Amino acid sequence: MMLSLSALASERVRRREARIRQLERERDEREAAIFARIPRLAEIKELQSEIGLDVARLYLHRPTRFGKSFEELKEWSLQLSREREELLRRHGIDPYELEVHWDCPRCQNTGWVREPADGDTAAPPRKCACLVQEEIDDLYRAAGLTGPLREQTFEHFDITVYPPECRKHMEGVRDYCRRFADAVASGDARSSLLLQGAVGLGKTFLACAIGNRVIAAGKTVGYFTLPEFVELVRAEKLDEEFRSSTMQQLLDADLIILDDLGAEKVTEFVAQELFNLINLRLNRQLPMVASTNLRPSELEDVYGERIASRLLFGFEALTLQGEDVRKVLRLRSSEA
Numbered sequence: 001m002m003l004s005l006s007a008l009a010s011e012r013v014r015r016r017e018a019r020i021r022q023l024e025r026e027r028d029e030r031e032a033a034i035f036a037r038i039p040r041l042a043e044i045k046e047l048q049s050e051i052g053l054d055v056a057r058l059y060l061h062r063p064t065r066f067g068k069s070f071e072e073l074k075e076w077s078l079q080l081s082r083e084r085e086e087l088l089r090r091h092g093i094d095p096y097e098l099e100v101h102w103d104c105p106r107c108q109n110t111g112w113v114r115e116p117a118d119g120d121t122a123a124p125p126r127k128c129a130c131l132v133q134e135e136i137d138d139l140y141r142a143a144g145l146t147g148p149l150r151e152q153t154f155e156h157f158d159i160t161v162y163p164p165e166c167r168k169h170m171e172g173v174r175d176y177c178r179r180f181a182d183a184v185a186s187g188d189a190r191s192s193l194l195l196q197g198a199v200g201l202g203k204t205f206l207a208c209a210i211g212n213r214v215i216a217a218g219k220t221v222g223y224f225t226l227p228e229f230v231e232l233v234r235a236e237k238l239d240e241e242f243r244s245s246t247m248q249q250l251l252d253a254d255l256i257i258l259d260d261l262g263a264e265k266v267t268e269f270v271a272q273e274l275f276n277l278i279n280l281r282l283n284r285q286l287p288m289v290a291s292t293n294l295r296p297s298e299l300e301d302v303y304g305e306r307i308a309s310r311l312l313f314g315f316e317a318l319t320l321q322g323e324d325v326r327k328v329l330r331l332r333s334s335e336a
């Protein structure tokens with residue numbers, strides 16, 4: 001099920017702000033406990049902030065609180081810092097206890113890092129690695145590729161679960177799928193793939209492997225099975241706003257995956273929605289992956305002539321071979 005990307009983005013901002021406030025609160029609590037033990041540390045903090053204000057007043061040629069020069073203020077501040085260090089050391093307190101314990105010290109949890117100014121020009125802030133990672137995680141959540149589906153990658157594709165006589169063919173299928181994923185990731189894919197084959201030959205695995213690779217490149221993917229699509233259009237029936245925004249996301253995603261088009265009959269309404277989605281994406285040359293265990297004639301029986309002809313003539317078909325992979329895996333785990 002797709003989640004709105006803009007909703008996820010504002011949720012990220014809220015989550016980060018809340019986390020920053022929490023970490024600052026925890027620092028304040030540690031500080032209050034330490035100040036209660038060593039009141040002089042509180043005085044030092046207060047004095048240093050007053051010294052900072054006096055420095056600003058001097059710059060602005062305003063009357064100061066302490067009546068000292070820049071040099072005197074600087075020297076005094078240094079003395080106070082040394083005294084603070086010495087107090088902490090004597091009481092066996094790590095100075096880090098008085099700082100905020102950021103999850104990401106590089107960006108202090110903001111998600112943005114500013115490089116040190118290069119001469120006169122301050123570099124624009126850039127995304128911290130932690131934010132890039134969080135965005136990618138959100139893309140997986142938005143795609144519906146979570147839990148075990150996220151583990152189904154080309155790296156985890158195990159050719160030895162196929163019978164020896166099918167392996168060469170299945171390696172070809174795998175490589176074709178990987179090239180397709182790379183083309184989608186680089187924005188060059190204009191075609192769509194139909195993965196055909198009996199139950200348990202790894203259609204979902206390959207569809208997810210494509211999706212996972214595309215998401216890792218920072219692209220948007222919508223993954224859903226037919227029951228999920230049915231649920232989606234039903235939910236949309238109830239809420240018009242949700243309906244149009246979700247459908248729009250499916251139309252605009254860099255890739256959508258319609259997994260497991262099976263033999264369950266769909267209603268006229270669902271068929272119409274499914275046709276619109278497939279047809280609009282084909283017309284706009286936006287890539288899709290569909291998988292089915294149905295033969296061409298069965299596709300027409302279940303989904304009607306219009307959808308079947310789009311799937312059969314608008315998609316490039318790849319046929320998977322082998323025996324039920326899940327049986328092989330069960331057999332292996334019982335032998336182990």
Ligand SMILES: [Zn+2]
Nearest residue numbers: 104107128130
């Ligand atoms: Zn960071």
